[in-house]
Amino acid sequence: MRAARRGAPAPPLLARVGLLSSALLLAGAPAAEAAEPYAAVASSGRAPAPSAPSLPATPGPIEVRVALSRGAAEEVSSVRLRRLLEIELPDDATLAAEPVGPLDDRVATVWIDRPTAARLEIQVRLDGRAIVRRQIAVSGLTSDVAARLVAIAASEMILAEMRRARAPRRPPSPRRPTPDELELASRDLDALSVSAGPYAAVVSGGPRVLGGAGLSLGLRRLRLTESLFARLLATPSGGETLRWLEGGLSGDYRFWLAASWRLSVGASASIASVRLPAAASVDGIPGARDTWSARAGVGLGVETRLGGPLWLGLTLDPGVVLRPAPYEDARGAAGAVEGAWVGVGLSLAAERHSSAPR
Incomplete structure (x- = not known):
């Protein structure tokens, strides 16, 4: 048997690749993955073409950082508010785990304050733009209802700021001459x-x-x-x-x-x-x-x-x-x-x- 094997001609290249692939499949998935290049060589007869360069990644989503003042935290639960806000945020905005973090161009900062006992104020600033404010009356509301209203209002403000940031900026209108310049x-x-x-x-x-x-x-x-x-x-x-x-x-x-x-x-x-x-x-x-x-x-x-x-x-x-x-x-x-x-x-x-x- 061994003599027969010795005298037998060597199996062709395709047969060797097939035997190697079967052995790698029996060894497990990682081996099978390693055998894929050999299978490609065997089937095509030439080296694999280099992969195309990857396109630059599109800008990531807006990171939303939420912070509450001590007075606002007494009115609404921070944990509950964050959960509700995460549900209300659009797909291209994510809620950050911490209210602070490294500086970035795509960060929306949300600050919730309680200027009076009956009102909560929401302040939103996106990409260093002007701060927008909105107040919500929470007198007589439960903590959960107040948190829902604040989450809805904050998400609407963030979405509006995102749309305003995406809108093309109009070129400044030409400066009109002053009366003195007209007279000259x-x-x-x-x-x-x-x-x-x-x-x-x-x-x-x-x-x-x-x-x-x-x-x-x-x-x-x-x-x-x-x-x-x-x-x-x-x-x-x-x-x-x-x-x-x-x-x-x-x-x-x-x-x-x-x-x-x-x-x-x-x-x-x-x-x-x-x-x-x-x-x-x-x-x-x-x-x-x-x-x-x-x-x-x-x-x-x-x-x-x-x-x-x-x-x-x-x-x-x-x-x-x-x-x-x-x-x-x-x-x-x-x-x-x-x-x-x-x-x-x-x-x-x-x-x-x-x-x-x-």
Whole structure:
């Protein structure tokens, strides 16, 4: 028999693996588990593929730590409360064995206090967020009923905080500019202005005093205002009669002293139609009554805001008459509208910005 065994050919690899697996099964489960790799080799004929790397673990459940003050512990049983709270907690929250423990980002702390004899207060804080509070009236309730109410309320508070923590945080709304910032920005905006008001002037030659009104239309860009203006002036009744109708162009730059005060500095030039009804001749032409003239000057002004887009301004307008207007009166005396010009104007202006900041 032994000789036969010696002379017999060696069993194939599959037969050996089968015999080894049978022996390991007889030896017990651990041996069977050890034989699995050999069975895999025998069945596939190649080495087992390496296992895929495990995915990172999802965040663990919320750990709830409960603590009671001495007064609250006299009202409700700590053991009973913990059992009831464990039942009420959602699946992704677990009750910690101790009220204290290592710091973690996924910890809900529950503190139960008794501020008055008739009320229990529940305080819950999750992940370092703001503390939420809730009070429950326990006057006349048994300890078991009070514990049930506290457990239900605490679980609802924890669930609400968990939902609030999961909710996507909205980006902060853009900060709205302050009124001072809006006012500063409006100074450099394009603006259209309309102004009107009384105007008076003193001329060194000819009729001394002129009075009337003026109208102006301006466009401001980068604090520089270009304006078209027109004025109708005349001498007061009782003196030498003169009508001065002018139209011109002015430019000025404004400096803000405060939100409601500003200064302006500029220059102006105009051409005028001059009429002398009482003159015997004008420009050496007998019987003529009309001529033309021109003047130029500088402007200095101060303005104050009355409210909204309305501004009240006072302007000093010194200058010179560029083209004299000679005339001769009915008595034969010669004269001319010429020389220095000093004007003073009061105006009420309304501005409209092209695009107001918001």
